[in-house]
Amino acid sequence: MILFIILTFAAAGLLYLYLIWNFSYWSKRRVPSPKAKVLLGDLPNGILRKENMAYDFERLYNKYKGKTPFVGIIQLRDPRLLILEPELIKDVLVGKFHYFKNNEFADMIDTKLDPLFAKNPFFLKDDEWKEKRAEITPAFTTNRMKALYPLIQDVSARMVKYITIESKKSDPFDARELSAKYTTDVVSNCIFGVDAESFTKENAKIREMGKKLFSSSPWIFIKMILIESFKFLKRFIKIQFTEIEIQQFFVDLMKQALKYRDENNIQREDFLDYIIQLRNKKNISELEMASHTISFFSDGFETSSIAISHALYELGKSKRVQDKLREEIKNNANKNGQISFEKLQEMSYLDQVFHEALRMHPPLVTSSRLCSEDVDLEYDGKKVTVEKGMSVFIPYLSVHYDPENFLEPKNFHPERFDDGAMKDYLDRCVLMPFGGGPRICLGMRFALLQSKAALAAIVGNFEVTVNSKTQDNPLVIDPKEFLNIKTGGLWLDFKPLSEE
Template sequence: MCPITTVLFLLVALLALIYVFLTWNFNYWKKRGIPTAKSWPFVGSFPSIFTQKRNMVYDVDDIYEQYKNTDSIVGVFNTRMPQLLVLSPEYAHQIFVTDFRSFHDNEMAKFTNKKVDKILANNPFILTGEAWKERRAEVTPGLSANRVKAVYPVSQNVCKKLVDFIKRQQRMASSEGLNAKDVCLCFTTEVVSDCVLGISAQSFTDNPTPLVGMIKRVFEQSFGFIFYTVVANLWPPIRKFYSVGLFAKDVEEFFFDIMKKCIQLRRENPVQQRDDFLNYMLQLQEKKGLDTVELTSHTMTFLTDGFETTAQVLSHILLMLARNPKEQQRLREEIGTGELSFEELSELPLIEACIHETVRIFPPLLTARKVVTQQHEFVNKNGVSVKVYPGDVVIIPVNALHHDPQYYEHPESFKPERFLEVNGGSKKFRDQGIYFGFGDGPRICPGIRFAVTQIKAALVEILRNFDIKVNPKTRTDNKFDDTYFMAALKGGIFLDFTERQ
């Protein structure tokens, strides 16, 4: 055999081995009597995460549409790892609520290392088992109704600054209008920084602090982290000795530094103490004996969870109201013209319904990926049962359930009346297993009360001062950004704000 032939033979053999490695278990679910979505070598059932020609959730949605009428579960592959996609609302509700113990943890924890990613690894969304239970018990009191009420005047003050900021920006705006996401991120940065740390990020000035830019970088998806998750799915043992952080090191160091300075400032000025989240964390530190890293990572939960998600939701609500001027006017009539107390703000049914309807259309959590923590058995519509074991992953297609016309009439339309309390409110849809805007069950978003209060307060001031219209630059459908991990309108949200007389 000549050298060239030998090289070609070895190359073909190597490629064949790689192909077998990538596909040898593609019959995993078929052998168990469960239908399997079409899968490809290396990319598995979700090719869009690699092609990035459309948001990966659309791969999930396509599988859901293909199998939802014939099956309640379907096998999928994340690269070469077998996972189970749940198609029925009943099973979705079980996973989040009634059988929570069997699906206690989130898959993201598998790719996070405390030594490499201190901020993310200490977030309650990532924590597992008893560590999650302990952290949840520590964080939840810091987000109680009384504590949110205590910082409500701070939120109101920031909202008035937001109105002045929009007025200035609109006067300088081009024909493309204002970028709603940027405006909302300025708001959430300012309100969260003030409510949590007691400092101003100067978001509404011409010279914002570095905090604003760093917050944007927190949620820029790292290619290294994405590549690591792919490799870790192809070869799981790598997780034992190598990890990649989601947050860049300089970003992590910046937030730890600013936290240390805020803690020191608060301790040096006890007269300026106020009943905010940082004050709560300092009390917790004394009670639990937390070191500086633990205290900082605890407090970062309030920061990282409060910036991006709240800004996304608020910007999409403004979009929905701009597209629906009648709903915009109805909301104005509900909020009235007088100053609203915290209690009065909490008792506005239409504004609450608008938030839930927007989150249904643009859910921050596009899919929920849960790790099996106790053996569990699913039964398919044809009677075939399959067991999943600790370490397995099940996927809940949140976006697909939110947009299924079987559960929501005209699902792409903005109809906040669906979520009015007289019609059962959001609880009705959660109990049916078809609404997971803020999650559900024991791991429901702990900051939901704080986030909703900030959104409501901002909407009240914006609607009182402006008529909102969609700028022609904004697309007319609800298509998601191709690569962003949350639901975000592709191309951005550009709005025109006209001052009301």
């Protein structure tokens, strides 16, 4: 019994030493750092899911900004570096991109369990990432975007009809669900050439599968925590981000779309057409084709719906901005109320409104880069060596709300981007709605196109106001979500302008 007690205490002591082994890592290197907590590191609320991890980063950012260009932190038990200065962020994303071209998710995904997502450029690294990105990039040319625009307009018209009918009821709209119906229909049309029927059917199949595609599982979170804490468990614990049923659904959807086009000799300049061209030119496998389609679907559906819903929320709060945007919409629409592809690109205030909403509510609140070789980062005479295998964090949300970067950052003020100022903000890496550098969001142009088309259609036809059901005092990011999704939802009311 005594021996058992001794062994138990010894094992507990060894476990404790293992868990705190790196806690002095940053102090030994004379890098400013907070005091880490056992099992929780420096991101305790995010780990316990009491708050979204963005708030842990925000507290660290506000505590150390102006005192140091970087702060050493412990994530569970591993040292990480949090970058605070825009010049260093630009160095990581652009100047020293060669050292930071990968993200840490690449080593988490299992190619056997998640064969479709494993080929998504977001999860790929090194030469494979470069090859696949180069393979997909031509799908987003201006000509192809222009060819897809009529499909987007058709979905926008269906959305306007849906809002008109539903607005006669007393219930408010969940802006994110409305936006997700829209983006689901758009990407389904542009990728598979099918109508997802999100606006006409309850529990439409593609819409439901889209929800499941991004549903967060507590079990996955626990597995990630275990792997991050005990690296040797990578050999035994495998993470499956997407269920086989969901993967098979999208594979079958692609097969049906291909069969229909082949049998009916249909040619349409959309994403599926581009993937068919890839198959003919490079002889890519059916799995690779399906992987590309699900990459297009996931990239075009979730983040865009989050961005659109936040833009509508901010417009609903600001009658001044909404009225000014509506005037621009009216001035650019033809006699049928339609806005051409070219006119949409020229609408500067619409672009400013959308980017200001992205500044205040970036879909991805923070990002990480994995160091592939030892490299020094230096700013204002202070230097730190980032070792191979270490992750560097970039706190997008905190940078976007820094008063040194933006005057009155908590105010929705699209005019801050007047006279070409947006390019300066982007170049200085203080505005990063789509990330930055060579790994900037691949579907950015498509996201901008479908999002601005949605805003133009809604603001051109409805007066938008925020419903009291919205928990916005203040808005809080859901602690259980990876992306910037607000607790309680964004509830809006729409009043048809034709009634005025």
